[in-house]
Amino acid sequence: RKRVLSGIQPSGKLTLGNYIGAMKNYVALQEEAECFYMIVDLHAITVAQEPAALREQTESVAALFVAAGVDPKQASIFVQSHVPAHAELGWMMTTLSYMGELERMTQFKDKSEGKDAVGAGLFVYPSLMAADILLYKADLVPVGDDQKQHLELTRDLAGRFNHRFGDTLVVPEPFIPKVGARIMSLDDASKKMSKSSPNAGSFIALLDSPDDIRKKISRAKTDLGREVVYDPREKPEISNLLSIYSNCSGESIAEIQARYEGQGYGAFKKDLAERVVETLEPLQRKYAEIRASGAIHDILRDGAERANAVAEQTLREAKEAMGFLLPR
Numbered sequence: 001r002k003r004v005l006s007g008i009q010p011s012g013k014l015t016l017g018n019y020i021g022a023m024k025n026y027v028a029l030q031e032e033a034e035c036f037y038m039i040v041d042l043h044a045i046t047v048a049q050e051p052a053a054l055r056e057q058t059e060s061v062a063a064l065f066v067a068a069g070v071d072p073k074q075a076s077i078f079v080q081s082h083v084p085a086h087a088e089l090g091w092m093m094t095t096l097s098y099m100g101e102l103e104r105m106t107q108f109k110d111k112s113e114g115k116d117a118v119g120a121g122l123f124v125y126p127s128l129m130a131a132d133i134l135l136y137k138a139d140l141v142p143v144g145d146d147q148k149q150h151l152e153l154t155r156d157l158a159g160r161f162n163h164r165f166g167d168t169l170v171v172p173e174p175f176i177p178k179v180g181a182r183i184m185s186l187d188d189a190s191k192k193m194s195k196s197s198p199n200a201g202s203f204i205a206l207l208d209s210p211d212d213i214r215k216k217i218s219r220a221k222t223d224l225g226r227e228v229v230y231d232p233r234e235k236p237e238i239s240n241l242l243s244i245y246s247n248c249s250g251e252s253i254a255e256i257q258a259r260y261e262g263q264g265y266g267a268f269k270k271d272l273a274e275r276v277v278e279t280l281e282p283l284q285r286k287y288a289e290i291r292a293s294g295a296i297h298d299i300l301r302d303g304a305e306r307a308n309a310v311a312e313q314t315l316r317e318a319k320e321a322m323g324f325l326l327p328r
């Protein structure tokens with residue numbers, strides 16, 4: 001069986017972008033592969049987090065995984081800081097990373113732009129992400145398009161490690177959805193939809209109420225003209241809304257385009273809002289049930305146990321290969 005690893009930061013309210021770009025594939029992969037899905041709190045603190053909010057969001061993201069259809073019996077759901085091997089191999093990967101390659105990461109450039117105090121954690125984020133993946137010897141990593149560059153670095157680091165210390169780590173492949181790999185912001189289609197955006201109108205949170213969803217979509221920016229056509233270069237805003245529609249309804253972009261021919265943006269947006277509401281309603285219902293049941297702690301304990309078993313083994317192999325004296 002192939003092994004799959006992916007993670008999401010508890011750094012805000014999960015968005016429709018996280019769902020379409022990553023979580024939908026979590027569910028699709030769990031039957032055929034051995035899956036590890038984690039809530040990456042060590043990554044979240046690369047940007048300042050309020051402690052109470054971090055704790056609440058960590059639990060909330062875990063419950064959202066289950067609500068979205070991840071089955072904790074089939075897949076291991078766990079919190080990154082519950083598996084100490086991440087921090088350890090993360091440090092080892094940091095020592096193998098070059099400043100130059102980390103400086104080229106667009107996420108670092110975006111998140112540090114215009115700030116005068118930039119945390120070092122933000123800079124070495126990709127080294128920790130490499131450790132996350134390599135600990136599980138993952139074959140596949142389901143992520144949105146924005147993580148492609150980090151995954152490329154993970155592949156380079158695994159190759160570098162194996163070259164210097166002998167074959168130890170598995171070089172992973174990205175698993176990126178065809179439509180919706182990059183859901184854009186509702187107020188600016190040149191930026192990805194992001195949970196840490198200061199403008200709540202720019203994203204749809206998975207737990208937004210139906211009315212909020214309707215409001216946000218009706219206010220979403222549109223391009224000049226009135227034709228609903230998919231053309232990311234000339235009509236980036238409408239194209240983004242079309243790919244959200246297609247992901248929620250399961251129809252092809254061509255089918256949707258044909259339906260709204262000659263109808264203008266208004267009718268399209270109104271229906272799109274309903275498609276999003278219909279997609280999120282069952283998830284929200286299940287989320288409320290899980291939170292009320294208190295089952296999440298057992299799920300996370302179980303997940304961490306399975307994750308630790310695999311991660312500790314790889315860490316031991318990596319330490320041995322690098323020349324660490326293992327305790328006897």
Ligand code: AQP
Nearest residue numbers: 009011017018021022143144181182183193194195196
């Ligand atoms: N807009 C998006 N479209 C498609 N996929 C997306 N992902 C994130 N945004 C989109 C995918 O979701 C997974 C989890 O991402 P993350 O929590 O590690 O953080 P991120 O990629 O940095 O996402 P955010 O929402 O923008 O978080 P913040 O604002 O906290 O940095 C990844 O697989 C990602 O590809």
